[in-house]
Every structure is written in structure tokens, then in C-alpha cells.
Amino acid sequence: MDKIKVITDSLSDIPKDIAVKYDISVMPLTVRFGTKEYKDGIDLTTEEFYKKLEEVEEMPKTSQVTPVEFKGAILEAFDKGYDSVIIINGSGQVSGTHQSAVIAKEEINRESIYVFDSTALAYGCGMIVVEAAKMAHDFRPLGEILEKIEKMIDGSQQIFSVDTLKYLHKNGRLSTGKMALGTLLNVKPILAIIEGKVEPIDKVRGNKKLYKRLIEVCKEKGLQKGAKIGLGHAANREGLSTLRSLIEEEISPSEIIETEVGCTIGTHTGSGVLAIYFIAE
Incomplete structure (x- = not known):
């Protein structure tokens, strides 16, 4: 039975308890208010974000997860004994995070890394990630999980x-x-x-x-x-x-x-x- 690691980014809005339960690694984007930067969901809670949003005139900016950060997460998974890594990202039309994951995969150059653009945002992406992680948690075959991900992205x-x-x-x-x-x-x-x-x-x-x-x-x-x-x-x-x-x-x-x-x-x-x-x- 393959041991499969599922990774996503913070665009997915997955509740922390669910991420922990199904062993999902969530890579945080960076949120920038003026010159101050925060790691999404780590340095800045959702409640704090909306409070700040009401207080500022200039709109905040978000920065993608970098290829280096993805490489670190992928290599850590292999070091911990995972056989395959599946990365499902929020929409590549909105963030460069998906492309960062693609670059990290190419640089590591292992066939057992699978990267998906969910074309979704928020928990629309998160639902796909969680269902895939549940299947991995239940030791479903890799091919079955990959096929299911494609269907979920379409729907x-x-x-x-x-x-x-x-x-x-x-x-x-x-x-x-x-x-x-x-x-x-x-x-x-x-x-x-x-x-x-x-x-x-x-x-x-x-x-x-x-x-x-x-x-x-x-x-x-x-x-x-x-x-x-x-x-x-x-x-x-x-x-x-x-x-x-x-x-x-x-x-x-x-x-x-x-x-x-x-x-x-x-x-x-x-x-x-x-x-x-x-x-x-």
C-alpha cells in the first residue's frame, strides 16, 4: 500500500482540524498590508484580516508560495517515508502558487509527484483536497485517487x-x-x-x-x-x-x-x- 502525502495552499480555506485529521500540509500564501507581511492563517487569522481590511484604504496584496517552499515540503514528505506526493492548488488564474509547485516538481524530477490546478478557490479547492486526503488516509490506490481528483476538478x-x-x-x-x-x-x-x-x-x-x-x-x-x-x-x-x-x-x-x-x-x-x-x- 502506497503512503501518499497531500499538500495544498492556503487558498483552499481548509479548517485546521480537518487538515490535521487527514494529514494535509497547507502552504501559506503571504498577505501584505502596506509594507507589513503576514503568513496567511499563521501570523494573521481570518478575523484579523477582515478587521484590517476595514481599517486601510490601500488594498492588501497576496504573494504566492515559492518553489523553494514547495521543494522543502515535498522533500520532507519523502524523508518521512511517503511514496508519492499529491499537490492540489488554488486556481492558477488567480495566484502563481500553482506554477511554483510545478517548478518544484520539475527541479526535484521524481515521477511520484503529482501537481493539480484545481481551477477553484476557497473551500471549492478545499473540498477536492479533503476528499483526496480521505482516500489517501484509507490507503486507496494512487490511480484511483488521481482519477477522482480529475473528476472533482471538473465538477x-x-x-x-x-x-x-x-x-x-x-x-x-x-x-x-x-x-x-x-x-x-x-x-x-x-x-x-x-x-x-x-x-x-x-x-x-x-x-x-x-x-x-x-x-x-x-x-x-x-x-x-x-x-x-x-x-x-x-x-x-x-x-x-x-x-x-x-x-x-x-x-x-x-x-x-x-x-x-x-x-x-x-x-x-x-x-x-x-x-x-x-x-x-
Whole structure:
């Protein structure tokens, strides 16, 4: 039986207890507010990130995990007796982290290293990582795990709501006029990850319509009754609780994992975000 190590980056928003349980190594991106740098999830918690985001005018920047850091993690896994290493990264369209992992693999030059661009973000990527790690934990054959990863990447869905238009405006996705009008009308955009990028797909007015529309969009994209789902929030536990109750009533998921939306999505959206993650069959 192959001993398989699963590695990802902090774009995946995997809860720490789950990462520990399934022996997942999470490589932190660097978050930069002005001249000060933080390791995502290590030096800066999600709660601290959103607090800082409210306080600053200049948008924070994120820096990718470096090839040297990936090389260190891969070689450490082999030194500990792992036969193969699987790396699943957040979308290569958003971060250069995936390319860093590819470079590290090429430099080490061993056939038993497998690198995937999930084309997903947040726990949309995390779900793929966790399912792969569960299979590795159960000593499933390597080929079966690799095939499953490819299928999950194809089916991964991530749907987000945005509570404030301020950050879409700051990031150049919304004009000043549209932001002002949207704020006046209490417009709530709905975003999805499409071909690895954050894209607007719909909008509603007010929270009451928002929860219903989020679930409708997910069903349109293949969410089935009894599915495993992830629910994410950005400093919005009250909204998460409401959304969870509605989903439990309408979808009856077989599993719900709650997670916090991290800095990569949060930089685009600000706090208040709600997210639904699932893998369409």
C-alpha cells in the first residue's frame, strides 16, 4: 500500500482540524498590508484580516508560495517515508502558487509527484483536497485517487454572495456610479468561480431574496439533494446560520462543512460574504 502525502495552499480555506485529521500540509500564501507581511492563517487569522481590511484604504496584496517552499515540503514528505506526493492548488488564474509547485516538481524530477490546478478557490479547492486526503488516509490506490481528483476538478462549484459593493469598486470591477446606485438599492451581487476566475453571475435586492437565489443558482449548477456541501462566511456567522437552515430544509445534505472565507476571495469582496461549495456529479 502506497503512503501518499497531500499538500495544498492556503487558498483552499481548509479548517485546521480537518487538515490535521487527514494529514494535509497547507502552504501559506503571504498577505501584505502596506509594507507589513503576514503568513496567511499563521501570523494573521481570518478575523484579523477582515478587521484590517476595514481599517486601510490601500488594498492588501497576496504573494504566492515559492518553489523553494514547495521543494522543502515535498522533500520532507519523502524523508518521512511517503511514496508519492499529491499537490492540489488554488486556481492558477488567480495566484502563481500553482506554477511554483510545478517548478518544484520539475527541479526535484521524481515521477511520484503529482501537481493539480484545481481551477477553484476557497473551500471549492478545499473540498477536492479533503476528499483526496480521505482516500489517501484509507490507503486507496494512487490511480484511483488521481482519477477522482480529475473528476472533482471538473465538477467543482463555488457560489458567493457579496454584502458590500465597496471592494468590487476598489478592485476596479464596478464604477463609482454603479456602486452608489447599487448601494442605494441594496443590491447583493452573486459571484462564481468560472474558469478559475471570480466572475459576477447574478444580483438580487436585499438579503431575503439573496438566500433563496443562492440556493437556486446552486441547483441550476447541479446541486442535488443529499450532496456533500461546504458553507463559507466572511465575518458573517448570523448569515451563515440562516443559509444553513434553508439548505438543510431544501437540500438535506449528507455532510456540511463550515469554513471561513480567506484573504484571497476576501480581498475582492470584503466581509459579510456567504458561500456555498459543492461538487456536481
